[in-house]
Amino acid sequence: MFIGIDLGGTNIAVGLVSEKGKLIASGSTPTMSERDYTEIVKDMAVLAEKLLKENNIDKSEVKAIGIGSPGTIDSDNGVVVYSNNIRFNMTPLRDEMQKYFDVPVAVENDANAAAYGEYFASGDNASSFLAVTLGTGVGGGIILDKKIYRGFNGAGAEVGHTTLIKDGEQCTCGRKGCWETYASVTALIRQTKEAMAEDPDSLMHEIVKEYGSVSGRTSFDAAKRGDKTALKVVNNYVEYVAEGITNLVNIFQPEIIVVGGGISREGEYLIAPVRKLVEENDYNKLLRRTEIKVATLFNEAGIIGAAFAAKALIK
Amino acid sequence: MFIGIDLGGTNIAVGLVSEKGKLIASGSTPTMSERDYTEIVKDMAVLAEKLLKENNIDKSEVKAIGIGSPGTIDSDNGVVVYSNNIRFNMTPLRDEMQKYFDVPVAVENDANAAAYGEYFASGDNASSFLAVTLGTGVGGGIILDKKIYRGFNGAGAEVGHTTLIKDGEQCTCGRKGCWETYASVTALIRQTKEAMAEDPDSLMHEIVKEYGSVSGRTSFDAAKRGDKTALKVVNNYVEYVAEGITNLVNIFQPEIIVVGGGISREGEYLIAPVRKLVEENDYNKLLRRTEIKVATLFNEAGIIGAAFAAKALIK
Numbered sequence: 001m002f003i004g005i006d007l008g009g010t011n012i013a014v015g016l017v018s019e020k021g022k023l024i025a026s027g028s029t030p031t032m033s034e035r036d037y038t039e040i041v042k043d044m045a046v047l048a049e050k051l052l053k054e055n056n057i058d059k060s061e062v063k064a065i066g067i068g069s070p071g072t073i074d075s076d077n078g079v080v081v082y083s084n085n086i087r088f089n090m091t092p093l094r095d096e097m098q099k100y101f102d103v104p105v106a107v108e109n110d111a112n113a114a115a116y117g118e119y120f121a122s123g124d125n126a127s128s129f130l131a132v133t134l135g136t137g138v139g140g141g142i143i144l145d146k147k148i149y150r151g152f153n154g155a156g157a158e159v160g161h162t163t164l165i166k167d168g169e170q171c172t173c174g175r176k177g178c179w180e181t182y183a184s185v186t187a188l189i190r191q192t193k194e195a196m197a198e199d200p201d202s203l204m205h206e207i208v209k210e211y212g213s214v215s216g217r218t219s220f221d222a223a224k225r226g227d228k229t230a231l232k233v234v235n236n237y238v239e240y241v242a243e244g245i246t247n248l249v250n251i252f253q254p255e256i257i258v259v260g261g262g263i264s265r266e267g268e269y270l271i272a273p274v275r276k277l278v279e280e281n282d283y284n285k286l287l288r289r290t291e292i293k294v295a296t297l298f299n300e301a302g303i304i305g306a307a308f309a310a311k312a313l314i315k
Numbered sequence: 316m317f318i319g320i321d322l323g324g325t326n327i328a329v330g331l332v333s334e335k336g337k338l339i340a341s342g343s344t345p346t347m348s349e350r351d352y353t354e355i356v357k358d359m360a361v362l363a364e365k366l367l368k369e370n371n372i373d374k375s376e377v378k379a380i381g382i383g384s385p386g387t388i389d390s391d392n393g394v395v396v397y398s399n400n401i402r403f404n405m406t407p408l409r410d411e412m413q414k415y416f417d418v419p420v421a422v423e424n425d426a427n428a429a430a431y432g433e434y435f436a437s438g439d440n441a442s443s444f445l446a447v448t449l450g451t452g453v454g455g456g457i458i459l460d461k462k463i464y465r466g467f468n469g470a471g472a473e474v475g476h477t478t479l480i481k482d483g484e485q486c487t488c489g490r491k492g493c494w495e496t497y498a499s500v501t502a503l504i505r506q507t508k509e510a511m512a513e514d515p516d517s518l519m520h521e522i523v524k525e526y527g528s529v530s531g532r533t534s535f536d537a538a539k540r541g542d543k544t545a546l547k548v549v550n551n552y553v554e555y556v557a558e559g560i561t562n563l564v565n566i567f568q569p570e571i572i573v574v575g576g577g578i579s580r581e582g583e584y585l586i587a588p589v590r591k592l593v594e595e596n597d598y599n600k601l602l603r604r605t606e607i608k609v610a611t612l613f614n615e616a617g618i619i620g621a622a623f624a625a626k627a628l629i630k
Contacts, residue, residue: 151568
């Protein structure tokens, strides 16, 4: 039995995860990220203990705990070196958690943890595996030889921060034209709004009235109902996603790339044309091809991946 | 004692390499790449035997042979799956070479072999190491955990074929705007010619008259002598190189990146401003930084790397 914790800017999600990676029970509590980290970790522990009790599992059955946190992580020492999202600075999450649970505690970057979860969920034991998350930003996780690849300083796998258009859209990272500024859901919403402004007759206006605001789904919903302006938004977005994935294929030639994040719930409607563009454009025309598929765990990836990171500690 | 062979489109370079990676002797012979592969391998073997004889080394002292070849390689079987440069197609270089030398033979992609050579030459045992070659194209090699990273199908590390400007310059790979189309020496020559056409008074015209044609050095030579148009070419080129290296840093956060290829002989004049731009723009502002340096082996990297690939076979 392992505990997997997905620490987000809004919520702390805690799950009890079996040896085989099955989510037995889960719950969540608000992060209230402006608090001191000791308060945040206390809430994690309290929620974990509550879940154990509710499921009649004795605390002694917990073999290890994994925490996925935003930011740059020093995994060796279980410390969040720095996070912009939750204001962590050399924050010793492991040591703090061990005040409540006297077991090994893994602290992992949240995107890496989610990728690790998707890796095990894919069940392929792939020698090389990439997860790309299209969300507020574009995140990534790299699993090579069954291990999370972090770079020598723990800050690696920032695949969203690679150039798609030099001197293009301003990115939050300080550069211009990063893949994230074109392929994130944030970018898709911007692209949707621009297209709506140019076409007052687009069905997207009606859809937005129904739902109250422009979302990543707006253009997809309207495109499926035949709106041409929306279809153009979707096609352009697909091109942006495919361009960055083609880059990753050319660099890594990984066995598998999974695409996650909210927008990946569009499933094959998004992924099939992305796959086609990658096949047309990548450098490998002759050899076995990278399999590109939709993530399967979605919101559970963080919890399950963190639990697997915990499991990896005690092997 | 190992034999390292660097098979190029123009020449076959063969070297005798000590256990410690020292090049004891080397020679070369024309590839004449239109010939059958059996002829090419025979010339490799003949040259190797000649070098052994000249240096009074008995054939029995050769423990293994490494061949770096252009193209996509099936390293497990010592076969060149496909090469556009030399027309190889499922070509069994290992088996052919073993007709002459009854020792283990490693066949490796030439860029990977060169990276592997630079890796050992750097002497750092870096856990993550990238080599970027700025030449006719932009090549790359990735060494992780002391091993060549090839991707699951052997076609990985094509770092030159990642987007710098979507829909930009036409690339030989079929896509548009690849890093290679801006940061290769071929691209630098194009950029130099364009700048010369716009400025008939540039010192570059005189330099070209001296040397006969525009080369990768033209703009660098003129810039060092104060020519403003040339300096602009160099500065733009530096930006292109830095942009792609920043991408690689964000993805890999490798301990070391070495930059090789002809133009890297410009040394710190090229690398110092690249390093500065990467430091200003990469995603890691707080942790230990990737060391960016000039390759040291240059033309010998292929031979020495191939020899190390051979050595890795018998461990």
